[in-house]
Amino acid sequence: MEALIVMLVLAALAIPLLLVVALVMIAGLRRRIGVLERALFDGAATAATSREVPRHAMPVDEAVAPVPPMPASPPPAAWVATPPPIAPPPLPAGPTPVSAGPGLLERGIAAAKRWFTEGNVPVKIGMLVLLAGVAALLKYVSDQGLLDVPIELRLAGITVAALALLGFGWQQRDHRRLFALALQGGAIGVLLLTIFAAFKRYDMLDPALAFIASIALVAGLCVLAVVQNSRTLAVLGILAGFMAPLWLSTGSNNHVGLFSYYAVLNAGVFAIAWFRPWRALNLLGFVFTFGIGMAWGVLQYRAEDLATTQPFLALFFAFYLLIPLLYARRQPAAKRDLVDGSLVFGTPLVAFSLQAAMLHDQPMLLAGIAVGLAALYAVLARALVARASYRVLAQSHAVLAVGFATLAIPLALSARATGAVFALEGAGLVWLGLRQRRWLPQASGALLQVAAAFAFVVGADYWQGDARLLLNATAMGALLLAIAGFASAWSCRRAGRGSVGLVYYLWGLLWWLGGLVHECVRFLPDRHEPDALLVLAAVTAWIVAEVHRRQPAQVLALTTLCMLAAGFPLLLWQQHAHTQPFGGMGGLAWLAMLLLGSRALHALRQGAGMAASIAQFLWWLLWPTVLSLTLQQLARHAGLGQGWMVLALALPWLLLAALTIRRWRWISLPLGTAFDAARPAFQCLLFVVLGLAWLWAHVLPGDASPLPWLPLVNPAELMQWAALLLAARWLYSEQAPLPLRRGRIPLLAIAGFIALTSLTLHAVHHWGQVAWDGALWRSTLAQTSLTVVWSVLGVIAWVWGSRRGQRVLWTVGAVLMAVVLAKLILIDRQHLGNLLGIASFIAYGLLCTVVGYFAPAPPRPASLVEEGE
Structure with missing residues (x-):
C-alpha cells in the first residue's frame, strides 16, 4: 500500500515536470525553424540580386545555361558597361517571416549612439568631462580637508556672488528681459537668505542691523520693479518685506516696532500704487497687513495696548481706503469704472471688525465710529458721483455709507430685537428695489439682512435666558431671519432674478434649519435629539415639496431630496443613541417620516425631473436599511446565533429585490411611470448590496443556535441561496443589463462554486469541530x-x-x-x-x-x- 502511494505521488510530481520539458523542447524547435526560414529567405534574395543581366536580354540558349564563373582578373575598361536596373526579387509565395523589432538593449545602444553623434556634441561631451572633473576636484579637496572654511568667509563669498549676479542681471535688462528679472529676483532672495542665516543661525549680525539690511534690500527690489515695470519683482519684494519680521523675530513682542515697519512697507505699496496699477501687489499688502495684525490681536492683544495700536489701525485703514482710488485713477479713461471690490469692501469690513474687538466693552464709542465711517464714505461718494468714470466706485462708497449708518443702530440696542427689525426691513427693501428696478435698495436690503444675522450672533449671550422650546426670542429671531430670506427669494423669482433668489433661498434655509436644530440641541435630551431632527427633516421636506407643487423650482426639489437623504445619518445616530431606530421616540419619528415623506414625493410628481427620481431612489433604500437594523437588533436581544442576524439584515433587501422583479408597480409609487427609467439602476444597486452581503456571509461562521447547524437549511445559507436564486431570476429577465445577461452562465457557475465551497467549509467547522480561523485552512x-x-x-x-x-x-x-x-x-x-x-x-x-x-x-x-x- 505504501509503495502504491509513493508511486502515485511520483507520478503526480512527474506530470508537471514532463510538461515543462515538453514546452522547453517545443520552444527550441520553433526557434530553430525560424532561423532556418530566415536563412532560406535571405539565400533566395541574395541569389536573385546576384544576376546582373535580366533574363529577357539573354538569348534563349543562354537563359537556361548556367552562369559561368567570374574571371580571376577584371576585364578591360572598354568591356565594362552600365548594367540595366535590376528589378527587386519577387516575394516568396508562402507567408513572409517578419523580423522582430530591436530589443531593449539594442534600443539603448542606439539611443546612446544618437546622443553622442547628434546635436551639439562638443557641449555634451564637454559637460560630461567637466562634471567628472568637478566631482574629482570636490572629492580631492574633501579628502584633504580644504573645505573647512570659516563661516564668515562662506557667507561673504555667497554675498559677493549674489551681488555679481545682481549686477549682471541689471546689465542684461535691455537684451534679455525675462532672464535679467529672474536673475535680479533670485540674487536679492539669496542676499535676504544670507542675512537671515547670519542673524538667526550663526548670531553674526545684530537684530537692528539685520532688520535695516533687509529693509534696504526690499526697498531696492521695489525700486528695480518700478523702474523696469516688473510686477513680479514688486510682488517678490513686498512678500519678502512682510516675511522679514517673521524670520528675523527675536520674540520680544514689540508690536510698535512691528506695526511701524509694516507702516513703512504699506507706504511703499502706496507709492507703487501711485505709479503702477498692480492689483496683485495691493491685495498682497492688504492680506499680510491685516492678516498678521489679526493674528497678533487674537494671540497677544491686551486692553492696555489700545493707545499704541489704535493709530496703526487708522493708518492702515487710510492706506487701503485710498489705494483703490489710485487703482481706479491709473486705469484708462474708458475703464475707470473698474473697482477693486476686494479692497473697497474688504478694508472697512476687516478694519471695523478689529475695531469692534478692541472696543467690545464700549458700544457707544463703537457706534460713534460707525457714524464717522458712514460720513466719510458719504463724502467720498458725493465727491466721486459727479465724475462719470468713477460712478461705480461712488456707488460702492454710498452703499458702505448706508451700511455703517445702519450698523450704528444695533450697537446701543438689543441685538436680537435689532436683528428682527433689520431682517424685515431688508426684505422690504429688496422687494421695493425690484419693483423700482433700482439696485441700491436691493443691495441695502441684502446688507441689512446680513447685519441682522450679525446682530443675532452678537446676542448669543442672551440665549441662556430662554426657557421654553421654540417659544423664545432666540427661536423667533432665527425664524424671522429665515422668513426674510424666503421672502426676498420669492421677490427675486417674481422679478426674474433667479440666481440672486437662489442665494436668498439658501440664506433663509440656513437660518430655518440652523435655528431649529439649535433649539433641539438646547432643550432636548441627547437620546431624543436624532428623533427630533428626523421629524424636522420630514417637515421641511413636506413644506418645500408643497411649495414646489404650486411654484415648481429645481432648488425646492433638491431640498426635498436632501431632507430625505438626511434620514441615513440620522438613522445611524439613532442606532448609537438607543441601539435601534424605533427605540425611544424613534417610532413616532419614523411614522412622521413615512407619512410626510410619501406626501412630499407625491408633490414632486410634476416638474421635479431627475431630482424626484433620485429622491424616490433614496426613499426605497432608506426603509430596508431601517428594517434591517431593527430586525438585527431584535435577533440580538432574543439571543439568536450569528446566522439569524445575517438573515435578519438581509431579509428586507431580499423582499425589496423580489418586489422589483415581480411587483414593480408597487415600487414605482408614488411617482408612477416617471420612476420606470430608474428601474435598471435601482435593481443593479440592490443586487450589488445583496452580492456584498452574500460575500460577507461566506466569511462568517454562521452559528444557527438555538437550532443545530444543517447544510442548506441554516439561516445564513438560506439567505445566500435565496439571493443567488433572485439574482438568477433577474439575470434571465429583460431588466438586467445586456453585458450581465450575456455572461450570466459563467457568473452563476462561479457563484455556485463559491457557495458549495463555503458550504463544505462550514460543514467542516460545525461538524468537524475545527475552529473558524487559520486552522481551518490547515x-x-x-x-x-x-x-x-x-x-x-x-x-x-x-x-x-x-x-x-x-x-x-x-x-x-x-x-x-x-x-x-x-x-x-x-x-x-x-x-x-x-x-x-x-x-x-x-x-x-x-x-x-x-x-x-x-x-x-x-x-x-x-x-x-x-x-x-
Whole structure:
C-alpha cells in the first residue's frame, strides 16, 4: 500500500515536470525553424540580386545555361558597361517571416549612439568631462580637508556672488528681459537668505542691523520693479518685506516696532500704487497687513495696548481706503469704472471688525465710529458721483455709507430685537428695489439682512435666558431671519432674478434649519435629539415639496431630496443613541417620516425631473436599511446565533429585490411611470448590496443556535441561496443589463462554486469541530473535503459537457480537475501521512478514472457531427 502511494505521488510530481520539458523542447524547435526560414529567405534574395543581366536580354540558349564563373582578373575598361536596373526579387509565395523589432538593449545602444553623434556634441561631451572633473576636484579637496572654511568667509563669498549676479542681471535688462528679472529676483532672495542665516543661525549680525539690511534690500527690489515695470519683482519684494519680521523675530513682542515697519512697507505699496496699477501687489499688502495684525490681536492683544495700536489701525485703514482710488485713477479713461471690490469692501469690513474687538466693552464709542465711517464714505461718494468714470466706485462708497449708518443702530440696542427689525426691513427693501428696478435698495436690503444675522450672533449671550422650546426670542429671531430670506427669494423669482433668489433661498434655509436644530440641541435630551431632527427633516421636506407643487423650482426639489437623504445619518445616530431606530421616540419619528415623506414625493410628481427620481431612489433604500437594523437588533436581544442576524439584515433587501422583479408597480409609487427609467439602476444597486452581503456571509461562521447547524437549511445559507436564486431570476429577465445577461452562465457557475465551497467549509467547522480561523485552512479534513467536492463538481461538468455536446462545460470541468490536481501536488501532499490525505488522492484518481471511461475526449464541434466526421 505504501509503495502504491509513493508511486502515485511520483507520478503526480512527474506530470508537471514532463510538461515543462515538453514546452522547453517545443520552444527550441520553433526557434530553430525560424532561423532556418530566415536563412532560406535571405539565400533566395541574395541569389536573385546576384544576376546582373535580366533574363529577357539573354538569348534563349543562354537563359537556361548556367552562369559561368567570374574571371580571376577584371576585364578591360572598354568591356565594362552600365548594367540595366535590376528589378527587386519577387516575394516568396508562402507567408513572409517578419523580423522582430530591436530589443531593449539594442534600443539603448542606439539611443546612446544618437546622443553622442547628434546635436551639439562638443557641449555634451564637454559637460560630461567637466562634471567628472568637478566631482574629482570636490572629492580631492574633501579628502584633504580644504573645505573647512570659516563661516564668515562662506557667507561673504555667497554675498559677493549674489551681488555679481545682481549686477549682471541689471546689465542684461535691455537684451534679455525675462532672464535679467529672474536673475535680479533670485540674487536679492539669496542676499535676504544670507542675512537671515547670519542673524538667526550663526548670531553674526545684530537684530537692528539685520532688520535695516533687509529693509534696504526690499526697498531696492521695489525700486528695480518700478523702474523696469516688473510686477513680479514688486510682488517678490513686498512678500519678502512682510516675511522679514517673521524670520528675523527675536520674540520680544514689540508690536510698535512691528506695526511701524509694516507702516513703512504699506507706504511703499502706496507709492507703487501711485505709479503702477498692480492689483496683485495691493491685495498682497492688504492680506499680510491685516492678516498678521489679526493674528497678533487674537494671540497677544491686551486692553492696555489700545493707545499704541489704535493709530496703526487708522493708518492702515487710510492706506487701503485710498489705494483703490489710485487703482481706479491709473486705469484708462474708458475703464475707470473698474473697482477693486476686494479692497473697497474688504478694508472697512476687516478694519471695523478689529475695531469692534478692541472696543467690545464700549458700544457707544463703537457706534460713534460707525457714524464717522458712514460720513466719510458719504463724502467720498458725493465727491466721486459727479465724475462719470468713477460712478461705480461712488456707488460702492454710498452703499458702505448706508451700511455703517445702519450698523450704528444695533450697537446701543438689543441685538436680537435689532436683528428682527433689520431682517424685515431688508426684505422690504429688496422687494421695493425690484419693483423700482433700482439696485441700491436691493443691495441695502441684502446688507441689512446680513447685519441682522450679525446682530443675532452678537446676542448669543442672551440665549441662556430662554426657557421654553421654540417659544423664545432666540427661536423667533432665527425664524424671522429665515422668513426674510424666503421672502426676498420669492421677490427675486417674481422679478426674474433667479440666481440672486437662489442665494436668498439658501440664506433663509440656513437660518430655518440652523435655528431649529439649535433649539433641539438646547432643550432636548441627547437620546431624543436624532428623533427630533428626523421629524424636522420630514417637515421641511413636506413644506418645500408643497411649495414646489404650486411654484415648481429645481432648488425646492433638491431640498426635498436632501431632507430625505438626511434620514441615513440620522438613522445611524439613532442606532448609537438607543441601539435601534424605533427605540425611544424613534417610532413616532419614523411614522412622521413615512407619512410626510410619501406626501412630499407625491408633490414632486410634476416638474421635479431627475431630482424626484433620485429622491424616490433614496426613499426605497432608506426603509430596508431601517428594517434591517431593527430586525438585527431584535435577533440580538432574543439571543439568536450569528446566522439569524445575517438573515435578519438581509431579509428586507431580499423582499425589496423580489418586489422589483415581480411587483414593480408597487415600487414605482408614488411617482408612477416617471420612476420606470430608474428601474435598471435601482435593481443593479440592490443586487450589488445583496452580492456584498452574500460575500460577507461566506466569511462568517454562521452559528444557527438555538437550532443545530444543517447544510442548506441554516439561516445564513438560506439567505445566500435565496439571493443567488433572485439574482438568477433577474439575470434571465429583460431588466438586467445586456453585458450581465450575456455572461450570466459563467457568473452563476462561479457563484455556485463559491457557495458549495463555503458550504463544505462550514460543514467542516460545525461538524468537524475545527475552529473558524487559520486552522481551518490547515486542517486535513477541510482540504480533503474540498478535494472531493471540487473533484465531484469537475467530473459532473466534464461528463455532462461531453454527453450534451457542450464544449465550454467540458472545458470548465477539465480546468477544475486540473486545479484539483495542482492542489493535490502543492497542498494535499503534505497530508499524505494520514488517512484523509490519502483518501483525497484516491478519490481524485477514481474520479479521473470515471471521467476517462465516460468522457475521455472533448465533444466534437457541431459542424463535424453534421458531416459525419
